[in-house]
Amino acid sequence: MSKQTQEIFIEKPIAQQIAEISTKLKLEDIDQRTIDNAKIFLLDCLGCILSGSQVDSAKSVRAAVANIDSDGECTVIGTNQKTNPMLAALINGTTGHSQDYDDDHREGTQHSSVVVLPAVLALAEKYGKSGKDALLAYIIGSDVTIRAGEAFNGTSYYAGWHLTGTCGVFGSAAGAAKLMGLNAEQMVNALGVAGSASAGLGEFNSCGAWTKRFHAGRASMDGVLAAYMGKNGYYAPPTVFEGKEGFLVCFSFKGTPENPNPNGDYDASKLIKDFGKVWEMADNSIKLHACCRFTNNFCDCAIDIHNQGCDISKIKSIHAECNKFTDTKLCRPVDIKRHPKNVVNAQFSLFYEIACGLVRGSVLPDSFTEEAIKDPEIHRLSDLITWEINPEFEAVYPQKYPARVTVTMEDGTKYVSEVEYPKGDPEYPATKEEVLTKFRANAANTIGKVKAERIIELVDKFETLENLDELFECLK
DSSP: OHHHHHHHHHSHHHHHHHHHHHOOOOOSSSOOHHHHHHHHHHEEEHHHHHHHHHHHHHHHHHHHHHOOOOOOEEEEETTSSOOOOHHHHHHHHHTTTTOOOSSSBBBTHHHHHHHHHHHHHHHHHHOOOHHHHHHHHHHHHHHHHHHHHTTTTTTTTGGBHHHHHHHHHHHHHHHHHHHHOOOHHHHHHHHHHHTTTTTOOGGGGGGGGGGHHHHHHHHHHHHHHHHHHHHTTOOOTTTTSSTTTTTHHSSSSOOOOSSSSSHHHHSSSGGGGTTTTTTTGGOOOSSSSSSHHHHHHHHHHHHHHHTTTGGGEEEEEEEEEHHHHHHHHHHHSSSHHHSSSHHHHHHHHHHHHHHHHHHHHHOGGGGGGGGGOOOHHHHHTTTTTEEEHHHHHHTTTTOOOEEEEEEEEEEEEEEEESSSSSSTTTTTTOHHHHHHHHHHHHHHHHHHHHHHHHHHHHHGGGOOOSSSSHHHTTOO
């Protein structure tokens, strides 16, 4: 840990600094770009929850919750089911992450909205809060989540953690605490409790299990619980982030046997530097492809080559250049990733995404069904793919996710496509029309066009809403 990092919190614990700033913030303190982007991310997340409500894993978690509590004040989005705020956050968070189509943050290397928003909305419904209150809580909670991820410099995944789960619980707790009006001491305790609920194992990647989706919902649910515990005086460690047995030390990557880093790879200053002034959440990325963000860049390349008129029947070979994360998490184990046998493994397969983009010219939710992943042409092209780590691409991770795909034809002709930033990143943003098109497609099959259009109108003026009653009616 650097001297600069130590100086950041030598006077006050990080959690205390976050709490003192958060409890004083008003929406008027937030710049307009952040507010406008937050409403875009909010709409996108609602669409992902509505679309995800049709997925088997979402139906499973709803059935599980119905056995626990089937009579509460909070809406289970996409259904007529109601439950308590914790379980609503669990269901809606898990559901929104079920198609891996929800926004994420490049340097935070995780999904913030799908954890924070379900917690904030559940509590806003329970307590009749305004759109202004909910939006402010959502922005604060999202920033806490993202900053917790940024502190790990993109390497915590190599220790086996999924940061949407490990970091998300802090953002959910912070957003819930803000919405519930906790004072600084209560919020510190809420963040301290959240630290002991931080979890999310990367083992889902070994077999394509549904537990990655659960990480988002569980973090959302546990953040609500942490806020209630903080409100009621449950004492928790104020040094939850920087303590010698705290979050940063325990969840950081300690290196490999060949290149050990026993102190862990983290920078605690990223949690608090300019917090409340510079909003990291304003630079979330919108996904236009329904799969892992680390393959969205390759989807862009493959779709570009498809659109160039490449005759896929005459492809001889396909070569991809990537960073270390993509090689580690999306190419291996090769036997599982090259021909994924279930939807989750397909969502996390470099081979499938490239082949799908070349064949279909899109990588949307309908590309990830049990039938779609059996497409023989996609399987044929997957066998033609080789890959390597490009040292230049690795050198800029996690600030950039560049990608290059080269397709060689039987006659020796080559198609090459390279992207520096995947479409949807702040440097290459999705247009408002692209976001609206995505939302309409996600929402229409669940709630119909009329309600979908009304939700667009309500979110556009979200901060002016006296309560969210009409929004919840439209989300059923």
